[in-house]
Structures are given as C-alpha cells and as structure tokens.
Amino acid sequence: MNMKNVGKNIRRLRQKKGWTLVQIANKVQVSVPAFSKIETGPTDINMSRLKQLAEIFEVSIMDILYDVGENPxxxxxxxxxxxxxxxxxxxxxxxxxxxxxxxxxxxxxxxxxxx
Structure with a gap:
C-alpha cells in the first residue's frame, strides 16, 4: 500500500459515483486543490479523513487503502x-x-x- 495507490483508489471511487473534484471537495469540506493533492498522492491522508471518505463512498477503509482484488x-x-x-x-x-x-x-x- 502506498499513498499514490490510495489516491488512485479515491479517484476511482469518486469517478464511479460520477462526482467532480468540486463536488467531492465540497463533501469533505476542503479546497479543490487540497483534494486534488490527496488524489494525486503528494498529500498523506489521515485516519479521520479516510473514515470520512469511506462513509461518503459507502465502502470500507480497506477498499480505499488497497487496490481491487488486493484487499486482504x-x-x-x-x-x-x-x-x-x-x-x-x-x-x-x-x-x-x-x-x-x-x-x-x-x-x-x-x-x-x-x-
């Protein structure tokens, strides 16, 4: 698990919901550039943000941390x-x-x- 993969998983989940960066940034109450940095990997994501995103995307935290088929x-x-x-x-x-x-x-x- 690395942060780039986490960011890719977050982007995949966002796109699966059909949400724009603006929409998801508003949902998590951060700026669009800040959320973009989460998706592209430069910004590490903390546990409370992971939990918040898991609830928003209606998935487990493990589904965000690991790639599809990799989740233990x-x-x-x-x-x-x-x-x-x-x-x-x-x-x-x-x-x-x-x-x-x-x-x-x-x-x-x-x-x-x-x-």
Whole structure:
C-alpha cells in the first residue's frame, strides 16, 4: 500500500459515483486543490479523513487503502456473508421446527383434555 495507490483508489471511487473534484471537495469540506493533492498522492491522508471518505463512498477503509482484488479482507467478507446466509437458513429451520413442536404440543394437550 502506498499513498499514490490510495489516491488512485479515491479517484476511482469518486469517478464511479460520477462526482467532480468540486463536488467531492465540497463533501469533505476542503479546497479543490487540497483534494486534488490527496488524489494525486503528494498529500498523506489521515485516519479521520479516510473514515470520512469511506462513509461518503459507502465502502470500507480497506477498499480505499488497497487496490481491487488486493484487499486482504475481501475473502473474509465473502466468507462472513456466506456464513450469515447459512445462519439465516438454519434460523428459519429452527423457527419452523419450533412451530411444529408447539402445534404438536397443542394437539396433545387437546387430546388429553378431551379424554
């Protein structure tokens, strides 16, 4: 990771949103020349600015720091999303089984009360 790549990633994200330098500079409340220096690499970016840009671009800080496909967290994010999906499926199964158990309990209770 180097600052030039970070700047290129910021430019790529800005262009992906279709924003001009003026628009993004206004969003982060800096001058256009100051933001241009962030994109071209001469100005190092601090953590609070990284966090602000990540929120504006709706990405993780890691997506700004690393090039596409280079982010060490991408694999973890995909794995986490798959695990969340599996948990939701298991949760749906548990809910269905709980409902069946309640229905059976009520059925047994009615039969016991009728006898």
């Amino acid at each position: 967290q991408e694999g973890l994010i995909q794995e986490t999303n798959e695990l969340k999906k599996q948990i939701l499926e298991k949760d749906a199964t548990v809910n269905m089984l709980q409902k069946k158990l309640i229905d059976l309990y009520e059925e047994v209770s009615k039969k016991s009360a009728a006898q």
